[in-house]
Amino acid sequence: MxxxxxxxxxxxxxxxxxxxxxxxxxxxxxxxxxxxxxxxxxxxxxxxxxxxxxxxxSVSLTGEGKEYAENGLPEIELYEAALAAGGDENSVEMGRAIGQSGLGGPQVNIALSNYARKGYGSIDGGEIVADPDADPENDAEANALAALASGKPVEDADTLDQLESRGLVERTEATVRSVTLTDDGVTALMEGVEAAxxxxxxxxxxxxxxxxxxxxxAEYNVSADAERIDGGKVHILRQTANRVKDVLVGMGFEEMDGPHADADFWINDCLFMPQDHPARTHWDRFALSNPTEIDDLPEELVEKVRRAHLDGIGEDSDGYHSPWDEEFARAIALRGHTTSLSMRYLSGNAVGELEPPQRFFSVEKVYRNDTLDPTHLLEFFQIEGWVMAEDLSVRDLMGTFEEFYEQFGITDIQFKPHYNPYTEPSFELFGRHPETNELIEIGNSGMFRPEVLEPLGVECDVMAWGLALERLLMLMYGFEDIRDVHGTLCDLELLRDVEVIH
Ligand code: PHE
Structure with a gap:
């Protein structure tokens, strides 16, 4: 054979x-x-x-699971601290117990949310009560973690379910095939098989x-197990940017496009930002060394902007009465906001004169010389947008945000009055972080001032905004550090596994 x-x-x-x-x-x-x-x-x-x-x-410990197998579950740490600090009443002020437990960051919430569930006591009005009869030695979850850490199997399915839902273990299933020679196989071997x-x-x-x-x-074997391959995929920030674009197009907006490095004229001067404004100094600005300035500024507009800066634009308006230098306006820097694009479009310099009503947006990178921290990077994506129409009001602005954020499942937007040199009134937007429950700033907005619009030749109202895409992502996916999605500290598992729902 x-x-x-x-x-x-x-x-x-x-x-x-x-x-x-x-x-x-x-x-x-x-x-x-x-x-x-x-x-x-x-x-x-x-x-x-x-x-x-x-x-x-097969069951394996996650990174967090390993950490608790080694250092103890947060709720047990808290229980032990509360017991030690609680005296005869077994009751202690929450802050003190947490302080003594040495727990910090998200572990505090983890400890608090598992404490009562597992019978370690109760939490009531800022006091922690430790039940003296609780028995951390017999904590099923802690013991299962310890067993898994030393390579022993754990059979208790309820405990495994619990550990899995806490993200401390991962269960994977594999098909195991066991192969035995049949009688025909034995015969074939005895009679001799040859290789073709x-x-x-x-x-x-x-x-x-x-x-x-x-x-x-050779035949194809379509049921053979294949190795898991993590190929390249579109980054969740990009995926979300694309979704934001789809949503805005769905709301009737057109996309703007323009230079990342631009003249200060478009970035600041058109926006009635005085030339001695603190944000215009080198602290916030990434200047370009080559080329250092732009040659082609629209002359007529430069003159109108200069006049607005010096004297304002009429009876009810006043300018800064400080020197306005065209050279300074020609200097090139990386844009700190994409409002530079809005200026180019509103001025008629991008796609020609625009008749109201108009709606435009961009989802593009901006660059700021900030200090890196969990919520700031040197560059981020700004969701810029504006609506040009007669008789716009703040209600239109708020309604637009509500409609926009709702598409991402975010329904409790809050507004806080704010100041921008170029809008009046102005509002900062806040959203609630799903994990920390804190309000985080997600954007800035307002109605462009006449001092901005008149030189541009716009005769009706324009409401506008700049929202941070990364902050939207934080509200959508609950991560707490922007560096989880960006740069060398990024969380590869998160980037691999999160799919943006369209
Ligand atoms: N440029 C503002 C920022 O970067 C956002 C904004 C745009 C505010 C347009 C008002 C109007 O924060």
Whole structure:
């Protein structure tokens, strides 16, 4: 009997022992596991091998699980601190117990949310009561973590469920196949099996020489287990940016586009930002050294902007009465906001004069010389937008934000009056972080001042905003440090696993 070479090796390997796994067979036969799997299925079809399948579950500790296996579960730490500090009443002020436990950051919340559930006592009006009869030595979760850490199995499914829902263990299932030689297989081996040459790939030579007629082709095995491959994918920030674009297009907006490095004229001067404004100094600004300035500023607009800065734009308006220097306005820097694009568009310099009503947006990078921390990077994506129409009011602005954020499941936006040199009134926007429950700033907005609009030649109202894409992402996915998604400290698992829902 002639079978492909790999099948001969697998048959011989299978005759060594009953019920071998594919891995054992592969080792014995000196073949790759995927080749072995293919051969096994072929031989099973021929009736020479029998294959039994079972699902094996393996449980492993996550990083956090390992940490608690080593240092103790936060709720036990808290219990022990509360017990030690509680005196005869077994009751102690919460801050003191937490202080003594040495817990910090998110672990405090973890400890508090598991404390009562596991019968360590109660938390009431800022006091922690420790039940003297609780028994941390018999904590099923702690003991399961310890067992897993030392490589022992844990059978208690309820405890495993609990640990899994706390993100402390991961359960994975794998199909294990055990292979045994059938009676026909034994006979075939006794009668002698020979290796036939199999060919994995058809070549042009085989076709021209006609050799293809004489060879045996290997078959595709579509049920073979394949290795998990983490290929490249679109970053969640990009995915979310694309979704934001879709949402805004759905709300009737058109996209703006323009230079990342631009003249201060577009970034600041058009926005009625005085030339001695603190944000315009080198502390916040990334200047360009080559080229240092822009040549083609629209002359007429430069003159109107200069006048607005000096004297304001009419009876009810006043300018800064300080020198306005065109050279200074020509200097190039990385844009600190994409409001520079709004200026280019509103001035008619990007796509020609615009008649109201109009709606435009961009979702683009901006650059700021900030100090890096969990909520600040040197660059971020700004969701810029504006609506030009007659008789706009703050209600239109708020309604637009509510409609926009609702599409991302965010429904409790809060507004706080604010100051911008270029809008009046102005509002900062806040949203509640799903994990820390804190209000975080998510954007800035307002109605452009006449001192901005008149030089641009806009005769109706314009409401506008700049929202931070990264902050939107924080509200959507609950991560607390922007560096989890950006840069060398990023959380690769998070980036691999999070899918943006469209
Ligand atoms: N440029 C502002 C910022 O970067 C956002 C903004 C745009 C505010 C337009 C009002 C109007 O914070």
């Amino acid at each position: 002639k079978v492909p070479e790999s099948q001969v090796a697998v048959l011989k390997a299978a005759s060594a022992n009953d019920a071998q796994t594919i891995e054992e067979l592969a080792e014995e036969a000196g073949l790759k596991p995927e080749t072995t799997t293919g051969a096994v299925f072929e031989l099973e079809d021929e009736g020479l091998l029998s294959v039994e399948e079972r699902i094996d579950e 040459e199999t060919v994995g790939q058809l070549t042009p030579e085989m076709l021209t020489t006609g050799e293809w007629r004489d060879v045996e082709f």
